[in-house]
Structure formats: structure tokens, C-alpha cells
Amino acid sequence: MSETPQKQSRLAQALLVVGGLLALMWALEGLDTVTANALDNFGIEPRQLSDLPNILWAPLLHFGWPHLISNSIPFLVLGVITYLSGPVKWLVTTVISAIFSGLAAWLLSPIGTITAGVSGVIFGYLTYLLVRGIFSRKIGQILISLVVFVLYGSVLLGVLPGTPGVSWLAHLGGAVGGVIAAWLLHNRSRDARPQQMAY
Structure with a gap:
């Protein structure tokens, strides 16, 4: 009976943190x-050593309101679902996805471009939620992954080149980061197996 208030508390915390x-x-x-897009300069320019720290805050920046609006609902929904796994798991997934997304943009994007936006982290949340059940072998997580795939599976097409002005490389990097986070956080099956010993 005490699980319901605990789950409600976790949901409220998730909405507060991710919504914040x-x-x-x-x-x-x-x-x-109001500063005539001055913050856009803190995005990621490829192969510029001085821009490597920008990997940490570029996900917080966007190129205009339409860009931010299009990212807001997926970030909130997938971020909250990820947070319900636990605050530490959410934090690890967020950081790994942001770093892999930013490094992919920094290493591979064409010279003369600049990358910013939270979509790489969104792709990290998406792939984390899709594959964690495979690593943990928990039925509940597998069912959640199926629901997430039905709702957001088509978004995965964003890891393919095609749309001008969209950094598919950052999407791909974030998606890889989400898989790595799921593996790091949920791959306990080998450790949990009883060791076979012959006698």
C-alpha cells in the first residue's frame, strides 16, 4: 500500500526536475x-578545441522558438519516463547522451556549422528506454519499451541524414549514448547468473 505514495512522489520529483x-x-x-541570438555562439563548432566545453551546455540552447518548441514535449515525456527509473539513472543517461551527442557533432559535422539543442539527449532517452529491458530482462521494462516504440519509434529516422539544417550526427551520437547508458546501468544478467562449477 505504501508504494503508491512513493510512486507519486517519484513522479512529482521527475516533473519538477525535468520540467525545471x-x-x-x-x-x-x-x-x-533579447540579446539578438548571442547565446547561439555557445553551440558546438566542429574540431574547434575551444568549443569542446560547449558540449556540456549546448543541449540547453536552441536556434529559435520553433526549434525549442519541437523538442519540448519529447524531452519532457521521455525525460520523465527515464527519471522514473531513478534519479541517478536519469542523470547518467542524460550526461552520457549529451556527451556522445556533442562529441559526434564536434568530430564529424561539416566545418562551418554549429550544433545546439536537446534532441541528442532526447534520442539518448529514447534508445535507453527501448533497450534497457533487453539488458535487464525485466518484463515491465520491455513492455514500456514497446509503448515508447509505438509512440516515438518513427523519431529514430532522425539518426539518418536527410533533413537540411538538422544534425543527424548529434542524433546518432545521442542514440548511441542511450544504448551505452542502458548497458552500463542494466546489464546485470551475467553477474546474476549462478556460477557453474564442476566437481
Whole structure:
């Protein structure tokens, strides 16, 4: 009986943390608007050593309101679902996805481009949720992955080149980061198996 209040508390915490991060993105976009897009300079420029630290905050920045609006609902929904796995798992998945997304953009994007936006992290959440059940072998997580795939599976097409002005490389890097996070956090099956000993 005590699980229901605990789950409600975790959901409230997830909405507060993920929603708060989203509110920060909106505030930064407002600041970017009134400063004539000055924050866009803190995106990731490929192969510029001085831009490597930008990998950490480029996910918080967007190129205009339409860009931010299109990312807001997927970030909130997938971020909250990921957070319900636990705050530490959410944090690890967020950081790994952001780093892999940013490194992919920094290493592989064409010179003369600049990358920003939270979509790489969104792809990380998506792949984390899709594959964690495979590593953990938990039926509940597998069922959640099926629901997530039905709702957001078509988004995975964003890891393919095609749409001008969209960094598919950052999407792909974030997706790889999500798989790595799921493997690191949920691959306990080998450790849990009883060791076979002959006698």
C-alpha cells in the first residue's frame, strides 16, 4: 500500500526536475531572443578545441522558438519516463547522451556549422528506454519499451541524414549514448547468473 505514495512522489520529483530543466531552456531562449541570438555562439563548432566545453551546455540552447518548441514535449515525456527509473539513472543517461551527442557533432559535422539543442539527449532517452529491458530482462521494462516504440519509434529516422539544417550526427551520437547508458546501468544478467562449477 505504501508504494503508491512513493510512486507519486517519484513522479512529482521527475516533473519538477525535468520540467525545471525545460523551464531553464525556455528562459535561455528568451535571453537569446533579447540579446539578438548571442547565446547561439555557445553551440558546438566542429574540431574547434575551444568549443569542446560547449558540449556540456549546448543541449540547453536552441536556434529559435520553433526549434525549442519541437523538442519540448519529447524531452519532457521521455525525460520523465527515464527519471522514473531513478534519479541517478536519469542523470547518467542524460550526461552520457549529451556527451556522445556533442562529441559526434564536434568530430564529424561539416566545418562551418554549429550544433545546439536537446534532441541528442532526447534520442539518448529514447534508445535507453527501448533497450534497457533487453539488458535487464525485466518484463515491465520491455513492455514500456514497446509503448515508447509505438509512440516515438518513427523519431529514430532522425539518426539518418536527410533533413537540411538538422544534425543527424548529434542524433546518432545521442542514440548511441542511450544504448551505452542502458548497458552500463542494466546489464546485470551475467553477474546474476549462478556460477557453474564442476566437481
